[in-house]
Each structure stands twice: as structure tokens, then as C-alpha cells.
Amino acid sequence: MNLVAAGLTHFQALTFFALVVSVTFAFLSKRELSERAKYIAWAFVAFLLVAVGIGWLMYPFSR
């Protein structure tokens, strides 16, 4: 709670967002526990990789 009040770093905010959305999507779309666990892991990693990838792609245009 204090971490949020103090302000999350960009990566912490991204990680938190990715985790919460992945868990919700997993419970919305999958029924079995093992399927949900796989989906959470897959979606979480995909969120992080895509966000970091897009960040690197945009890096040359930031200067």
C-alpha cells in the first residue's frame, strides 16, 4: 500500500497491471486450474515482453 502511495516505478506498474489482467482473463476464459495457471503465466510473460519490446522499438524516436 505504501509502495503505491509512494509511487510505483514504470516497471512495477507494468508488472502489477500485467498480473492482475492476466489472472482475470484466465478466470474468464479457462475452466480447469491447470489451464488457468498456464494461461496466467503465458499472458503475464506476453504482456511484459510486448511492452518491453515496444519500448525498445520506440527508444530511437525518444531523442
Place this chain on the structure above:
Amino acid sequence: MVEKTNSKEESSGTLVMGIVAAIAGWGVPGLGHLLLRRWAKAAVYFLCVGALACAGLMMRGGVFMAGANDLFDRLGFFADLGTGVFYFLAHLIQTAGPDVAHASGDYGTRMFATAGMLNLLTVLEAYEIGRGRRT
């Protein structure tokens, strides 16, 4: 004739259940699933939507108000309204007010809107379960 009447009663009953679950789920995230005895989903949806909404507000994200002239602001209002009780309690959770001039406030705005959209998805699922179209 009797079978038709019973079938009609059953279908209207499940329609009512679907609507009640949807309205309850919109008001309090997960409550619709709780009424339908989907305990795990109810807990997960409440925690996830609630955590995202509270984090967005504590990061001093903006909350869209009704009656905006801009189309995007209106869309933002409907997204925020999806959080249900968190929208109406936003001013109590976010005592310092919004600060979208900084990145964290901007992230907070998106997080709160995303919480609303996620809750609308759970509301649709609660409606479908209530109607008996989904388990």
C-alpha cells in the same frame, strides 16, 4: 401446453437471475458470481478489479465525470463507471485528488478505466451464467 408454460417460466426465471447477477456484479465486482455460488470467481474478480481500481486511484489517476463534451471523456466515463462501487467511492479513496501531469497519475487513469472494463466483462459472464448459457 403445460410443458410450454413450465418451459416459459424456467426461461423467465433464468433471465431474471441473469439480470440480477449482472446488476449485482456491476455494483460490487464479484457479487454477481457470489449470488450464483461461484465462490472462487467472485473472490478473484473482487480482488483483481478492486486492486486495480484502488491502485489507479492511489496513483492519483483521473476519474472521468458525467456530462463531458469530448467523446473520449464520455468513453472514459463509461469505462470508469464499470467499476461500480469503486467509482462512487473514488473521492474517499483518492483523498489527494488526481494528478495526471505525472506519469504515475496517467497510469492510474488507465488502470482505473481498465478495472471498469474488466468488471464489465465479468458482468457479462455473470449474466451468461445466470441465464444458464455458461457454467
